[in-house]
Amino acid sequence: MLAGDAAGGDAAAGTRSGRKNDPERRDRIIAACLDVIADSGVAGASHRRIADAAGVPLGSMTYHFDGIDELLHEAFTRFSHTVSERFEQRMAAATDLESARAAVVAIIHEDVFGDGREPVLSHELYTLAARKPAYRALTTAWMRRSRTALERHFDPETARLLDAMIEGVSIHRALDEEPRDPAEVAEAVARITAAR
Known part of the structure; x- marks a missing residue:
């Protein structure tokens, strides 16, 4: 019974x-x-x-x-996918070079710098990825999605440079005590995407 x-x-x-x-x-x-x-x-x-x-x-x-590592992996998978989806939506909405540049600037100012939470989570993930291959696979897939979204409007090499610039600016913004002029981001995007 x-x-x-x-x-x-x-x-x-x-x-x-x-x-x-x-x-x-x-x-x-x-x-x-x-x-x-x-x-x-x-x-x-x-x-x-x-x-x-x-x-x-x-x-x-x-x-x-099964353990804290599985939970952390699931959490960072969700985080990376959420960020990627927002990134992809911004780039998909761009219709020409200027709006694509503006989308990259918006990603940096509004998404990456939005509430301060995203850079902290990103850096925690990067630290894990530096030591553990399973997390490195997450960051590699995340970078691939970012570059694919950027390649809607830019050649692969430019997309790679922009992706690296986005990451670098986020690190500088999180760690530098000196305030930066927001116009620097637009200038950096314009220089990287200038016709060669």
């Missing part, structure tokens, strides 16, 4: 042992993981801290993920 039968009825459909199923719990954990990393870095991303941020029992962590 099933446990549900012994209790006087079947466990409700979509439940485990009579508990309500929470189909969004895994997604909430991944989102909370990114929040914790943005606040405390990968080093501060413990199971307990992430579970608290997600509002889930600690046991949910090991139920949904």
